[in-house]
Amino acid sequence: MNIREKTIRKIDSAGLPIGISSSYSYEHKTSDFKKGDILILYSDALIETEDLHGNMLGLEKLESMLTNYINSTNSLMSEKLFDHIMETFAKNYMMRLTDDYTLVFFERI
Numbered sequence: 001m002n003i004r005e006k007t008i009r010k011i012d013s014a015g016l017p018i019g020i021s022s023s024y025s026y027e028h029k030t031s032d033f034k035k036g037d038i039l040i041l042y043s044d045a046l047i048e049t050e051d052l053h054g055n056m057l058g059l060e061k062l063e064s065m066l067t068n069y070i071n072s073t074n075s076l077m078s079e080k081l082f083d084h085i086m087e088t089f090a091k092n093y094m095m096r097l098t099d100d101y102t103l104v105f106f107e108r109i
Helices: 058-072 078-092
Strands: 038-042 103-107
Touching: 058 078, 078 103
Parallel strands: none
Antiparallel strands: 038 103
């Protein structure tokens, strides 16, 4: 995602999770990481944990949330976006969490 340009680009991360098998061969991929870019890494719990009504955030809702956030704020700080995602998850999904939950941001400044 590039907050300054207000664009989101997905990077395919399909494959076996790291550490599951010592014999799995991972594909090496590269991607540009320019000034203003934020790389967001997350575990599947972020998009697959159900709320109290049985609804998951899902990839489409996450992308919509990110798009709405970057289009509605003047803030260029990844910390505020990180906090926004964490607060949304804690408020709506944390009570039903049964899996590991990881959210990591890297920002090129």
